[in-house]
Amino acid sequence: MKSKAIIAVVDDDERLLNSVASLMISFGYDVRAHLSAEALLSSGDVLEIDCLISDVGMPGMNGIQLLEQVRTERPDLPVILITGRQEKHLSQLALRHGAQYFEKPLDSTRLIEAVRAALATRP
Numbered sequence: 001m002k003s004k005a006i007i008a009v010v011d012d013d014e015r016l017l018n019s020v021a022s023l024m025i026s027f028g029y030d031v032r033a034h035l036s037a038e039a040l041l042s043s044g045d046v047l048e049i050d051c052l053i054s055d056v057g058m059p060g061m062n063g064i065q066l067l068e069q070v071r072t073e074r075p076d077l078p079v080i081l082i083t084g085r086q087e088k089h090l091s092q093l094a095l096r097h098g099a100q101y102f103e104k105p106l107d108s109t110r111l112i113e114a115v116r117a118a119l120a121t122r123p
Contacts, residue, residue, distance in 0.1 A: 005119050006030045006048055010040050010066065011055040011082075016104075020053060020082075023108055024115070037061035037069075046073055051118050053111075056083035056090055064090065067097050078118030082106060 007029045011017040014035065021033045032049060034040040038060055040052075052070060056063035063081050070077055079099040083090060086103060094101040100114050 004028060004030045005050040005122065006032060007115065008032045008034065008040055008045050008049040008052045010034045010037055010052070010063070012036060012058040013055065016055070020106070023112070027112055029115070037063070037066035040066070041069060046070055049077070050122055051078045051080070051115055053080045053082065056081050057085060064093050067094065067099055071097055080111070080114055080118070
């Protein structure tokens with residue numbers, strides 16, 4: 001069993017990426033930060049992480065497409081999607097794929113609670 005959970009954070013906004021990564025580190029998690037979905041997928045981290053936090057709106061592969069791709073490799077991986085868009089169909093897509101969905105601005109307390117709950121069932 002790993003001593004620390006590994007959280008992947010994916011966001012094309014470097015400030016938000018660093019903010020979420022720092023939050024996760026402050027709560028004792030190891031973090032793998034990526035500026036794009038493609039960077040995460042090419043890194044090999046998908047097989048090692050315990051939870052994925054990803055922005056929805058990114059150039060290239062967006063967060064929904066990343067979620068769909070990750071589900072083929074890791075169907076049970078906890079995924080949390082974040083977005084600045086308030087579009088009901090995005091939240092429905094996320095939920096259909098078993099992901100949690102948060103709108104910006106992020107509530108850090110709720111995000112940490114969601115990560116803790118998602119990791120509570122890991123072996």
